Amino acid sequence: MPDLILFVAPNTCARVATIALEEIGVSFETSLVRTAANQQNSEEFLELNPKGKVPTLLIDGMPLTENVAILSWLAAEFPEAHLLPATYTNLEQLKQTADLAFFAGTVHPIVTRIAMPMKTITDAALSFEIVRPPAIKDMDKTMAMIETRLAQGPWWYGADWSIVDGYLYWVWARITGVGYDGSAYPNIQRHFALNNERPAVQRAMAREDVNIETLKSENLYMAPR
Numbered sequence: 228m229p230d231l232i233l234f235v236a237p238n239t240c241a242r243v244a245t246i247a248l249e250e251i252g253v254s255f256e257t258s259l260v261r262t263a264a265n266q267q268n269s270e271e272f273l274e275l276n277p278k279g280k281v282p283t284l285l286i287d288g289m290p291l292t293e294n295v296a297i298l299s300w301l302a303a304e305f306p307e308a309h310l311l312p313a314t315y316t317n318l319e320q321l322k323q324t325a326d327l328a329f330f331a332g333t334v335h336p337i338v339t340r341i342a343m344p345m346k347t348i349t350d351a352a353l354s355f356e357i358v359r360p361p362a363i364k365d366m367d368k369t370m371a372m373i374e375t376r377l378a379q380g381p382w383w384y385g386a387d388w389s390i391v392d393g394y395l396y397w398v399w400a401r402i403t404g405v406g407y408d409g410s411a412y413p414n415i416q417r418h419f420a421l422n423n424e425r426p427a428v429q430r431a432m433a434r435e436d437v438n439i440e441t442l443k444s445e446n447l448y449m450a451p452r
C-alpha cells in the first residue's frame with residue numbers, strides 16, 4: 228500500500244478527496260493547512276504544490292495536485308472501491324473525466340464566487356453585494372440541470388454512488404452553508420441526505436471536525452458566512 232498524506236483545510240474541496248479515501252478504506256493521514264495563517268503559501272507547502280492549494284496528496288512522498296487528477300488516480304489505483312463506474316472504452320472514461328472536470332472547472336468557481344466573494348474583489352462588504360448575486364443566478368442554472376439529472380438517481384450515475392456524488396455533496400454543503408436557497412431542488416436535497424447516511428462521508432466529516440476544533444483552539448477558524 229502506498230503511504231498517503233492528504234493536505235486539507237475544513238470546508239474546502241479537499242473534502243471530496245477525503246471522502247474518496249474514506250470510501251476506499253485505505254490507511255491515510257490528513258495534514259491540516261492553516262489557510263487563515265496563509266500556510267498554503269508558505270515556502271514549505273509551495274515546494275509540494277506551487278499553486279498553494281488543497282487538496283494535495285502525497286503518494287509515497289510524491290505530490291499529486293488537482294481534484295480531477297487525485298480522484299482519477301484513486302479510482303484507478305483502488306478499482307475495488309468503485310469510486311467511478313467501470314469503463315470499457317476510452318470515450319466512456321473521458322466522459323467520467325468530463326464529469327469531474329465539470330465540478331472542478333465549472334461548478335467550483337461559481338461556489339467560490341458565492342462562498343468567498345471577497346476573493347473576486349477585495350472590498351469584502353461590497354463583494355457580497357456585487358459578486359454573490361450574479362453567482363447565485365449562475366448556480367441556479369447549474370443546479371436546475373443537476374436536479375433534472377438526479378431524477379433518474381438517486382446518484383449521478385444512477386443506482387450506484389460514485390465520487391462525482393461526493394463532489395456534489397461538497398458543493399451543496401458549501402453553498403447552502405452560506406445561505407443558498409436549495410428549496411427548488413428536492414432531488415439534490417435527497418441526494419445530500421443520502422450522502423450524509425454513508426459511513427465514509429461521516430468519517431470524513433469527523434476528521435474535518437477535529438481540524439475545525441484545532442483551528443478554533445488556535446483562533447484560526449474562519450466560519451463560512
Ligand SMILES: N[C@@H](CCC(=O)N[C@@H](CS)C(=O)NCC(=O)O)C(=O)O
Pocket residue numbers: 239240241262267279280281282292293294295331
Ligand atoms: N483546481 C483545484 C482547486 C483547488 C482550490 O481552489 N482549493 C482551494 C480550497 S477549495 C484552496 O486551496 N484555496 C486556498 C487559496 O486559494 O489560498 C482542484 O480542483 O483541486
